[in-house]
Amino acid sequence: MATAENSQTVEFDVRTDEMLVNMGPQHPSTHGVLRLVLRTDGEVISETTPHIGYLHRCAEKIGENLTPRQWVPYTDRMDYLAGMNMNLGWSLTVEKLMKYDLPDKARHTRVIISELNRIASHLVGMGTYGLDLGSFSPFLYAFREREKILDLLEDVCGARLTYSYITPGGMTADLPKGWTKKCNEFLDQFLPVIADYHALLTTNAIFVKRTANVGVMSAEMAIDYGCSGPVLRGSGVDYDLRRDGEERYTSLYDGYAFEVIVEKDGHYPKDHDYPNVPTDAVLGDSWHRFYVRMLEVIQSMDIIRQGIDFYESATGDWGTPMKISTKLPKGEAYLETECPRGQMGFYIVSDGTGPIPFRVRARSSCFSNLSVAPELCKGILIADIPSIIGSLDVVMGEIDR
Amino acid sequence: MAEYLSTWIVEAGWDGWGWLAYLLVALVYAALLLNVIAVGAVVFIWMERKISGRIQDRLGPTRTGGKFGWLQTLADGIKLLSKEDLMPGEADSFLFKVAPYVAFAAGFSAFMALPFSDGWVALHLNIGIFFLLAVLGMEVFGVLLAGYASGSKWSLFGAMRQAAQTVSYEVPLGMCLVIPVMICGTMDLVSIGNQQSGLFTNWLIFHDPFTFMIFWVYFACGIASVNRAPFDLAEAESELVAGFLTEYSGIRWSLFFMAEYGSMFLVSGLAAILFFGGWNGPFPIFGIISEATGWSLESGVFATIARFGGLINFITKGVLGVTVMIWIRWSFPRLRIDQVITMCLKYCVPIAAFCFIGVLFWTGIVMPNVNSMLSIEAPSNHEDYTGRANIREGWVKDVDYTVSQHELSLAKKAGPKVLPEAEDDDAQEGDDDKKDGEQVEGNPDEPKVEVEVNKAAFNNLNNNASQPLLAQQESLSKKGAN
Numbered sequence: 001m002a003t004a005e006n007s008q009t010v011e012f013d014v015r016t017d018e019m020l021v022n023m024g025p026q027h028p029s030t031h032g033v034l035r036l037v038l039r040t041d042g043e044v045i046s047e048t049t050p051h052i053g054y055l056h057r058c059a060e061k062i063g064e065n066l067t068p069r070q071w072v073p074y075t076d077r078m079d080y081l082a083g084m085n086m087n088l089g090w091s092l093t094v095e096k097l098m099k100y101d102l103p104d105k106a107r108h109t110r111v112i113i114s115e116l117n118r119i120a121s122h123l124v125g126m127g128t129y130g131l132d133l134g135s136f137s138p139f140l141y142a143f144r145e146r147e148k149i150l151d152l153l154e155d156v157c158g159a160r161l162t163y164s165y166i167t168p169g170g171m172t173a174d175l176p177k178g179w180t181k182k183c184n185e186f187l188d189q190f191l192p193v194i195a196d197y198h199a200l201l202t203t204n205a206i207f208v209k210r211t212a213n214v215g216v217m218s219a220e221m222a223i224d225y226g227c228s229g230p231v232l233r234g235s236g237v238d239y240d241l242r243r244d245g246e247e248r249y250t251s252l253y254d255g256y257a258f259e260v261i262v263e264k265d266g267h268y269p270k271d272h273d274y275p276n277v278p279t280d281a282v283l284g285d286s287w288h289r290f291y292v293r294m295l296e297v298i299q300s301m302d303i304i305r306q307g308i309d310f311y312e313s314a315t316g317d318w319g320t321p322m323k324i325s326t327k328l329p330k331g332e333a334y335l336e337t338e339c340p341r342g343q344m345g346f347y348i349v350s351d352g353t354g355p356i357p358f359r360v361r362a363r364s365s366c367f368s369n370l371s372v373a374p375e376l377c378k379g380i381l382i383a384d385i386p387s388i389i390g391s392l393d394v395v396m397g398e399i400d401r
Numbered sequence: 402m403a404e405y406l407s408t409w410i411v412e413a414g415w416d417g418w419g420w421l422a423y424l425l426v427a428l429v430y431a432a433l434l435l436n437v438i439a440v441g442a443v444v445f446i447w448m449e450r451k452i453s454g455r456i457q458d459r460l461g462p463t464r465t466g467g468k469f470g471w472l473q474t475l476a477d478g479i480k481l482l483s484k485e486d487l488m489p490g491e492a493d494s495f496l497f498k499v500a501p502y503v504a505f506a507a508g509f510s511a512f513m514a515l516p517f518s519d520g521w522v523a524l525h526l527n528i529g530i531f532f533l534l535a536v537l538g539m540e541v542f543g544v545l546l547a548g549y550a551s552g553s554k555w556s557l558f559g560a561m562r563q564a565a566q567t568v569s570y571e572v573p574l575g576m577c578l579v580i581p582v583m584i585c586g587t588m589d590l591v592s593i594g595n596q597q598s599g600l601f602t603n604w605l606i607f608h609d610p611f612t613f614m615i616f617w618v619y620f621a622c623g624i625a626s627v628n629r630a631p632f633d634l635a636e637a638e639s640e641l642v643a644g645f646l647t648e649y650s651g652i653r654w655s656l657f658f659m660a661e662y663g664s665m666f667l668v669s670g671l672a673a674i675l676f677f678g679g680w681n682g683p684f685p686i687f688g689i690i691s692e693a694t695g696w697s698l699e700s701g702v703f704a705t706i707a708r709f710g711g712l713i714n715f716i717t718k719g720v721l722g723v724t725v726m727i728w729i730r731w732s733f734p735r736l737r738i739d740q741v742i743t744m745c746l747k748y749c750v751p752i753a754a755f756c757f758i759g760v761l762f763w764t765g766i767v768m769p770n771v772n773s774m775l776s777i778e779a780p781s782n783h784e785d786y787t788g789r790a791n792i793r794e795g796w797v798k799d800v801d802y803t804v805s806q807h808e809l810s811l812a813k814k815a816g817p818k819v820l821p822e823a824e825d826d827d828a829q830e831g832d833d834d835k836k837d838g839e840q841v842e843g844n845p846d847e848p849k850v851e852v853e854v855n856k857a858a859f860n861n862l863n864n865n866a867s868q869p870l871l872a873q874q875e876s877l878s879k880k881g882a883n
Contacts, residue, residue, distance in 0.1 A: 021554050027642060043558070043738060134630060134735025140457040206631055206734045382558065383640050383737040 018046070023385065025054045031128065031389070032396035036373070040382065048377035048385070050370055055400040063360030068094040068168050068348070069324045071360065075346075076162035078362065079398040081124050082340045084117035084153070087166035089337040093346040094168035094322070096248050097333035103316030106170045107252050112183070112307040113156065113165065115300040120149040121340035122293045122300075125393040129290060130201050132386035133210050138200045145193055148186050155179055170319015180308045187301050194297065202294060203275045211287040212280035215376040215388035219284065225375075226368035229342025230296065231392055233262045234289035241338035249337050256306050261295045263288070268295060286391035293393070296340075325355050332359075341365045341393060362401055366394040430523040434512045442662040443474045445723055450474075452724065453731045484651035491552030492648065500550060501649070501656035504543025508663040511536040515670055516591045518680045518711035529590035530578050533671060534571070537626065540664060541567040544628075544635060544645050547657070551648040559644025562738055563628065563635035569742055570625040573749035577619035580612060580753075580760050581605050581675040594679030601683035606676040611759035616676045618752050620722075623668035625741065627661065630730035634738055662723075669722020670715065677718050680711030 024035035033054035039047035059078060063071045068090070075090045076083040088110055095102070102110075127142030150160045155176055157165035165172055201207050217227075222235040232239060240260040242253050259269040263283055268274065274295065281287045330352025336345040342365025349359035369392045376388050406422035415421075447462070450473065454461025466472025488497055514529045514536075516522035526532050541564055548560020584605060585593045597603045606616050625632040636644035646657060673679055687698065687707035696703040736744070 019554055042561075130734065134633070135733060136453075137457050137731050140459065144458055200732070201734075204734065206736055209740055210734060210737060381737060381739065383634075383735075386640055 031394055033400075034370075034389070034394065034396055036377075036385065036389070038377075038382070038385070043381050043383075045377055045380055045382060045385065048374050050373050052367075052370070052396070052399050055396045057401065059401040060360050060362060064357060067324050067326070067355040068328070068357065069322050069326075072167050073162060073164045075362075076164055077397060078364075078401055079121075079339060079341060079344070079366075079395050080161060081395055082117050082121040083161065083163045084166060085114050085121075085337065085339040086344065087164060088114045089335065089339065089344045090346050091166050091168045092248055092337060093333050093335040093348055096335050097328060097331060097348055097350060098168070098322070098326075099329075100169060100322075102170065102319055105174075105311065105314040105316045106319035108307050108311040108314050109171055109175055109318055110166055111252055111256070112175075112304050112311060113153070113171075115303045115307065116149055116152065116183070118300045118340045119297050120146045120153075122297050123149075125293055125340070126197060126201070126290070126297075129390040129393070130207075132390035133207060135200065135204075135207070138197060141193070141196060141200070145190055148190070152179070152183055152186060155182070167321045169322035170317075172321060174318040175311070180312060183304065184308060187304060191298075191301065194294070197294065198275045202291060203278075208278045208280060208287060210383075210387055211290060211391065212278055212285055213282050214286045214380070214384050215391060216282050217284040217372060217376060221372070221375070222284070225372045227342070227372060228365050228368065229339065230261075230292040231289055231342065231369045231372075233260070234292045234391075235284040236263050236288075238262045238264070241336055241343050245338065245343075246335055248335060253303075255310065256303055258299055258303055261292050261299055274298075286387050289391040289393075327355055328352065328357060336363065339365060341395060341398065342369060344398070364398045364401065366392075366396075367399045370394050370399060430513075434509065434523060437517075438509055438512060438659060438663045441666050442659040443478070445662040445665065446474045446477075446658070447471055448720075448724070449727050449730075452727050456728070456731045478655060481651050481655045487648075487650050489552050489648045493550040493552065496546050496550035497648075498653070500543050500546035501653040501660075502543075503546060504540050504660045505656045505663075507536055507539035507543060508660040508667065510539075511667050512663070514590065515667060516594060516674065516679070517715055518708040519595060520591055521708060521712065522591060525591060526589070528588045530582060530588045530593075530671075530675075533590075533667070534575060534578060537664060537667065538567065538571055540660060543657070543660070547649065548645040551645070553648050555642045555647045556645050559635040559641050559647070562641075563645065565738070566628075566632065566634060566741055566745075567626055569745045570622050570749075573618060573745060573753045574622040574626055576750065576753035576757060577615050577622060578671075578675065580615050580757055583757075583760060584608060584612070584764060590674055590679075594674050594681065597678040598681040598688070599685055601678065603681075604676065604678040609760060609763040611756040611763060612676065615753060615756040615760075616672070618749050618756070619676070620672060620725075622745075622749055623672065624726055624729065625745070627664040627668050629661075629665065629726050631733040631736050632741055633730075633735060634741060665723050665726055666719050669726065670719040672722055673715060673718035679718075680708070680715040682710070682714045686710070 019040050021038045021040055022035060023038055025033040035051040035054065037049045037051060038045050057077070059074045062074055066074075072087055072090060075086040078086050123142040123146045127139035127146075130136070130138035130142075153163060153165075154160050156179065157163045157172060159165075217231075217235050219235045219237050222232050222237060227235070228239075238260055240262075241249060242258070243250065243260055261268060263277075267277070268291075277291070278287070328348075328350035330350060332347070332349040334345060334347045336343045343363075344365050345363030347359070347361040347363070348357050351358045370389075373389060373392065377385055380388070406426060407420075410418050410422050447470070451461040451469070453459075462470025462473035464470055465476050488494060511533050513524045514522065514526050514532045516525075516529070522529075544563045544567075545560045548556040548558075548563070551557075581593060582588055585596050587593060593605075597605060601607070605612050607613070624630075628635055634644075635641075636646050641647070646654060649657065687703075687710060690696065691698050691703070691707075698704050698707055
């Protein structure tokens with residue numbers, strides 16, 4: 001490279017112009033409306049600047065004009081791939097403010113539903129990641145299975161994408177009769193399909209070449225940037241809110257046996273027949289982030305199976321949904337939950353004058369996860385951008401709110 | 402056909418109109434080939450949609466044109482034709498318009514030299530492979546022009562990727578093609594195909610382990626050179642929007658598409674001819690029939706039927722190759738540009754070079770091949786077939802050129818003046834010998850001139866060089882003295 005220090009070098013060296021390229025907001029691989037401004041020298045990228053805000057819908061401000069129950073549909077539209085998990089986070093926050101305790105049956109219902117939605121969300125993450133790397137078929141295989149999950153969720157609440165099923169106080173309805181049997185059937189037929197995903201992506205030689213040792217993020221860096229979810233665990237940080245979170249959230253998982261998916265001493269928890277980590281892969285690279293997601297699918301399946309057993313023997317009902325006009329007590333509450341993309345926090349402040357909260361805020365996991373992008377996307381090739389951004393698995397609806 | 406027509410026209414008394422026959426025949430060939438590409442593209446696009454559909458648990462097109470949606474591509478084509486002619490404001494309008502035609506013309510003209518059956522070729526070139534390789538490489542110009550003229554950064558990226566990729570992959574592709582040429586001793590695709598007639602063990606892929614290995618290298622390089630997944634970097638939709646195609650729409654876009662599918666068939670057709678016996682089926686059915694009945698395979702109705710069978714063989718093999726390409730496309734992720742180049746330079750080139758040397762020694766020390774080990778002898782589809790070695794040596798040996806009765810009668814009519822010319826034309830081999838002889842005779846004179854020139858040059862050199870040298874020595878001695 002020519003440098004300005006040596007004028008002779010500049011004179012005789014071939015110097016190419018740097019180009020500023022806009023990747024997005026209408027670009028096939030930026031997952032919605034993310035806009036990346038790339039400074040490129042040929043194929044090499046020297047600087048990446050993410051620009052956000054193309055999907056800003058004032059959700060938080062709207063929350064300050066609606067009662068908590070009315071705001072539930074707005075949480076659906078934040079991370080639209082994991083609506084149930086968003087509903088759950090908001091409902092738990094409001095319940096924390098109200099100091100409301102759930103009946104046992106509702107607790108297990110929430111676990112089953114939110115874990116089911118986690119699988120659906122990870123399937124989209126996996127499929128679109130394959131799409132980013134140029135492999136089209138895994139995307140459709142993922143969506144085929146996701147359709148079955150959506151069918152199950154449709155049976156539960158009538159909606160396929162924006163559910164508003166989990167509300168402050170419980171659920172809008174109980175699980176339908178015979179639903180748990182259907183769910184078990186789905187899990188049985190889904191387990192062997194995961195081997196296909198591993199064959200087409202996880203262990204595929206080209207896939208490994210494109211993802212291993214790409215976008216390596218150290219554990220310190222992940223913590224410094226406030227990353228969470230599979231992005232954090234992919235860097236080897238043993239942290240999962242389902243185990244390490246607040247009492248109100250972890251109590252949902254009381255009695256469930258599951259291990260946090262993270263690499264310990266060079267290997268992952270091995271309940272099933274997982275493919276081995278390739279030799280090229282470095283802890284914290286795109287491959288590991290993807291792999292953590294794949295393993296979490298199996299982990300969620302285990303949790304659902306346990307949840308169904310608990311649900312069938314549980315006592316009590318599915319909770320009493322809070323009324324729209326219920327007056328909120330004076331105070332504030334903040335709660336973080338483990339969503340598919342990381343820890344999603346909701347904050348509510350009430351001045352105690354009526355049913356409408358004084359302040360509503362949301363802490364987005366994808367926002368923090370995306371903030372690593374400028375650091376990771378330095379000195380790489382253009383083709384690595386989809387590989388890194390895709391492995392962060394951002395949903396713009398959640399970042400912009 | 403052209404020769405026959407032209408002589409017929411001359412015979413009919415239309416002197417000076419012989420060129421008309423060539424024009425007519427050229428038009429017929431061009432129309433036929435254009436149809437091969439256009440219909441081929443329509444079928445391949447339909448195939449791609451159906452196969453990718455089945456791979457992905459979908460149905461693909463089902464409605465247009467009956468149960469299997471086989472008219473879907475045609476409907477799409479009509480839609481593309483009726484689209485608005487869009488051109489970006491920043492584009493270089495002339496180059497933007499020309500680029501698709503350049504790309505398409507390259508793919509199209511390569512089909513000229515591709516034989517579809519024994520002797521069924523628009524232009525029978527004795528350097529067919531060379532021509533194909535050269536013309537196939539021209540397609541990159543269209544892509545480069547498109548990328549440059551679009552005035553879009555993404556297009557430029559795509560074009561530069563394509564240029565880097567195609568130019569690198571020409572090297573191993575050329576090396577892969579040299580190996581069959583070396584075994585057969587000719588660049589004539591018709592001759593290479595005919596040398597593989599007989600049982601399928603005669604196919605070059607079964608010639609020795611090195612040719613078996615080189616086929617896979619060739620296929621990988623072929624996929625890379627026609628820009629298909631996993632090497633479709635130039636139009637990588639997740640990185641470069643659509644690469645050099647970003648700004649194209651309507652009929653211009655579909656021309657690029659047709660060129661792509663055309664060259665896909667070209668590459669797999671070439672693979673069929675070079676490695677899989679071309680138009681020769683696995684079993685020489687027509688050869689067996691010919692031997693039993695005595696029907697000629699050279700001319701007549703039976704020969705035409707045999708060649709038609711060969712055509713079906715060839716097309717089946719070509720389509721199989723295209724199917725494998727489609728299968729690969731829908732199964733694999735895309736490589737990165739540095740990995741593509743690494744694969745080319747680090748793996749394909751050395752493997753091709755290794756196989757080249759391997760084949761060289763294998764044929765040199767005459768290792769046994771499958772045929773000699775199994776001692777199979779099957780009748781050939783080709784009457785002239787007298788073993789590969791004989792055909793290979795044929796071009797060095799004297800060949801008996803037989804003058805047809807028709808030509809003889811023409812010559813007799815024209816009188817004695819024409820006869821020597823006809824003899825000269827027919828006896829090229831003799832001519833060459835004579836030329837060699839002339840050179841030998843001329844030799845004693847030539848070296849003298851050379852020596853003289855050399856002496857003069859030598860003197861000049863001495864004169865020029867000695868002075869600076871002396872000056873240097875002087876300056877050095879001065880320095881030493883100081």
